[in-house]
Amino acid sequence: MSSTYGTNLKISIFGQSHSPAIGVSIDGLPAGFPIDFDELQTFLKRRMPGTAAHSTKRKEPDIPEFLSGLNDGVTCGAPLAAIIHSTDTRSSDYEQIKDIPRPSHADYTAYIKYGEKRDVRGGGSFSGRLTAPLCIAGGICLQLLRQQKINIRAHILQIANIQDRPFDPVNVSKKEIDFLKTADFSVLDTDAGERMKSAIEEARKSGDSLGGIIECAAIGVPAGIGDPIFDGMENRISAIIFGIPAVKGVEFGNGFSAAELRGSQNNDAFVIRNDVIQTSTNRHGGILGGITSGMPLLFRAAFKPTPSISIEQGSVSLSRKEEVRLAVTGRHDPCIVPRAVPCVEAAAAIAIYDALLGCKCAI
Amino acid sequence: MSSTYGTNLKISIFGQSHSPAIGVSIDGLPAGFPIDFDELQTFLKRRMPGTAAHSTKRKEPDIPEFLSGLNDGVTCGAPLAAIIHSTDTRSSDYEQIKDIPRPSHADYTAYIKYGEKRDVRGGGSFSGRLTAPLCIAGGICLQLLRQQKINIRAHILQIANIQDRPFDPVNVSKKEIDFLKTADFSVLDTDAGERMKSAIEEARKSGDSLGGIIECAAIGVPAGIGDPIFDGMENRISAIIFGIPAVKGVEFGNGFSAAELRGSQNNDAFVIRNDVIQTSTNRHGGILGGITSGMPLLFRAAFKPTPSISIEQGSVSLSRKEEVRLAVTGRHDPCIVPRAVPCVEAAAAIAIYDALLGCKCAI
Amino acid sequence: MSSTYGTNLKISIFGQSHSPAIGVSIDGLPAGFPIDFDELQTFLKRRMPGTAAHSTKRKEPDIPEFLSGLNDGVTCGAPLAAIIHSTDTRSSDYEQIKDIPRPSHADYTAYIKYGEKRDVRGGGSFSGRLTAPLCIAGGICLQLLRQQKINIRAHILQIANIQDRPFDPVNVSKKEIDFLKTADFSVLDTDAGERMKSAIEEARKSGDSLGGIIECAAIGVPAGIGDPIFDGMENRISAIIFGIPAVKGVEFGNGFSAAELRGSQNNDAFVIRNDVIQTSTNRHGGILGGITSGMPLLFRAAFKPTPSISIEQGSVSLSRKEEVRLAVTGRHDPCIVPRAVPCVEAAAAIAIYDALLGCKCAI
């Protein structure tokens, strides 16, 4: 199985890229919450394809239809189900894939797992399109969290070798987060953003693709959220972030770079600021022992370059069991990182809101 | 909550560093499996403190007592429970911590979550000592997996800035894995190992600590294990690996370095070798779409430097709510990475065995 | 939360009586299974209102729309989602309920739990209508089980004080089960069935309602399914059967009547029949120690009389906090037991199929 996440808030995602609809059922939302549907739509638009030159040409309106869980537009306590109908599917693009798995896609492993009857069209249930229902659930959680003064925002830290300015781990601010809110392209350094766009355009022209890193911050998370050992915030967040296709690494705070540091360089001294216990630095990324410290929660997710490239590659014919050459055709993002930014925010929001619901603090 | 992992194999860990005992209950083991207890003890010894100069001086025999789940030394189908009694605890070492949280430890977040009655002795339930029951469960899973020709082995890829030779992603072999089996210090390049040991010794002398990276390989894993979206192998493995204290990052295959590559550089062409579909390279780390591809499963975990250092640091007094200076005393590892190697293997074994039990493949 | 069941097969139900749609997502179905949609429709029709004189007048076609999980009409391995659109909803019928909870309905507890914004229309998410998605999931499981020679069938054992002939616990046969398949009214004794129908009609006329008992048999279940303690077949089945509105009791084998028997009267001797170990009697209902014995699995579920009656009853006004008199109007079943028969079969099929998927047997 695969498509259920959460303990106190439980989301179940369903759909394939070209199935009649994709959707999500969300169980455990508090009753009486007035979802801001315009804001949710604006949020969903950020992951939609076809809205920018640097993205795939496939056009999908991605307007959710709410089937249940609402009463006069307000959550009523019952599971909220929302679906997105598929409209612009060109299944003929994918005939070839059935026999010749695309390198570094899930085509081959889906064949092993599900056999002849797997749905290969558009990547089936492995498609990035399944992040749309994730974003519906996450978009609602973002609104619920904001009510509790918790704000989550991500930006493109890196595409290829072009780097955005990282968040200041201690002082990542509501202001910075608001800046990203209005940004057409999720970077803090618009200059770097332009260079990223050029790199993406250039990759598209050469039939290739690019990877990148997304950095995400959650500010306002109270200390004490999360649990030790297997239910720590790192476990919870990574368990959902790896649900976004193409993610191959997750790190918190200093992450991998901590490996090269000494304790004296990586430790964060406790200080008192405005009568509140904080840390003077934030190499721990707001999580100690799996539990939030009250400092900004910071993590990064690494995305591999989109495996769909039109440059010819080696593959095999499953039917003939022989090696063949393959050039992937069809509409594909040369870089899914820009569109993945809201997905990372959505996933983080779900994980944090679920942890918050399960939280009992003594202090 | 925190201490339960798994779906078809369910492990529940309990204990605090200085509680009368620590232990684990393992539910879902097949009946009739003859555990090799000597091998398990040898495995547990690899994470034991006090066995090498580069480790803490605390001596704990770590000999598990099996309470249930066995019949004539063979698993009987009932949950297997094993405990390790605490013997060498010097609780007086930890009096100070109750009021002054150690920087980058879980002391402060434990205080927030559990209040005055938290167990501060030895780090309580956040102690690295809780990896001993993890290793009991994982050690048994390693034996069960080997029966199915699946071998898992990890090595120290990096400590501070000293690097071991990485596994060859395509050809990581039973031989390499067997070499590590006999190694006193888990590195492929014994030279690099010596330099690591010197660096650890030097860190100890200066009252500081070091972090590092562990690389882990699972070979022989059949294609088709794991599930899409939230139950992929990356999700499952990261959800348990982050349960090992001090882990701050997890990456699979090329991981974070994939962010800088193009699709044409990161994709793995399918080939046919000895009549079997494989990939010519293994940048995907043996996982595509959350499901194993049949290639070696490869991941890396980043460990932050041990936060316990005797160099003076800034902290706060919780009772007086004022900033103070703190030098952590007591017996502490200057680098827990060498001892964490079997923990990573154990965690990987549990995650893979659990996934294997839940697996239905069409092909 | 509430609406998710299962471990290896996971179903998530959503919807309210009058929400735009109700539905279910089913995760864990094997890929490549050709659902017989006509048969499924016939099955769903058995719980549909308006098909018989003894039932409510509300007409709903209950034709599921399949949103995902299929490829050319065959399961593809992805979660199968199906919805039923609401068409014949008369929300004006329910205005009064918002202030005056109907006795023995969930109106009052829904008010406590979800507050002002709960969906009172048609009982909201507590409506018996939510058993339609349960029947979609269960109908598919029935087909999957039949493939493995497992057949499940229920009948009305009792309505008011009129009793049907019970299943023969030892020899409940495929034939008896097939007889029920063609029955318009699910009884073995058609005479008793006629008297039940008359009693229902008479209750309708007097504005009252009737309860009853449904007996369910699963034949062909191999020995060894289920687990001890909390995952026994009794635990699993009761945990889903109580999800059907109005069920207030569940018993297995001799059930409550075993309380009056002696061990020598209630024990089932083991015998060998056709080279197979069986029991000569079947007071244990096919389950010993939570695990199936290979004998017919037999259980009964007690349904309280429908709480919606037009006879005047006492209730309270939530807004005015005073006692009032209430006569429930609208379209209501005087007895939901006949329509609940396929729901019990569906629930049993889901529980048994889920247990089967998780089963490892040594023998």
Place this chain on the structure above:
Amino acid sequence: MSSTYGTNLKISIFGQSHSPAIGVSIDGLPAGFPIDFDELQTFLKRRMPGTAAHSTKRKEPDIPEFLSGLNDGVTCGAPLAAIIHSTDTRSSDYEQIKDIPRPSHADYTAYIKYGEKRDVRGGGSFSGRLTAPLCIAGGICLQLLRQQKINIRAHILQIANIQDRPFDPVNVSKKEIDFLKTADFSVLDTDAGERMKSAIEEARKSGDSLGGIIECAAIGVPAGIGDPIFDGMENRISAIIFGIPAVKGVEFGNGFSAAELRGSQNNDAFVIRNDVIQTSTNRHGGILGGITSGMPLLFRAAFKPTPSISIEQGSVSLSRKEEVRLAVTGRHDPCIVPRAVPCVEAAAAIAIYDALLGCKCAI
């Protein structure tokens, strides 16, 4: 799997009748709770064998050893693990069972599931002895619930055909509950109790056994606990109650007898008493739509007669595959119902406390 229960409070039970120890790990207890160990011991004593003439002669002190989760005798937030060492085991009593399964015991199904290596001694993991760790967990939950003014108490409603006075569904009082607290034999009508004891003694003499019914009440449970569909209080309670060996039926409120009633006879009118909304009768057993109504929560569990009887019965030899005669020897309770009373209370306490922890109410 089998031995884990709960969502927000998670208990994991382990052990076999004759394993070195049996025990439980309890995850999710609030930190800072001072367990009354004397009271817990008194509670455990109620299920202990050998304390009364009507019980088995096996003597076990059943004194739990607490391995973790405590700090100065107070819960510290970490999982609480407690074990009971096995002392008085006479394994030789059980040699015969290995080949000849006892009728209506789990011997045969354990053989099917776990094969040759199952633990047959004393019933292995199917033994009633496993209710001791259940009672440790439940005994702690009873104390936690009482802090919130929730009291749970059960009594023997029936043994064979001898009936105790049932609880008054509306007015079951703290006083009645306190009376049971001091009772040596858990009945409201001491006269009936004496007759039950005689019947048990008489059954013992004739080598036979008796079943019975236990009725349990939880008073003070606030309205709004539990969830619709699969997580209702009926689902939750039955899912744990069926974990007690020999339970074959569970019913709530009027339960099975509701089947014979009309809606007008079974509905509970809402009334206002002391400014609180209540029901004038309590046929619903305090649960509507799976959610507590604020009225006493009432349920009954049916226990089959102990299958171990010394009267000769028919069985089979597994090795010779032939029918044989069997008279069960050894120390066995002729009626486990009296000892099961605290087990029912414990199970109910765990289910209710777990539901309470997960509860969000709007009103």
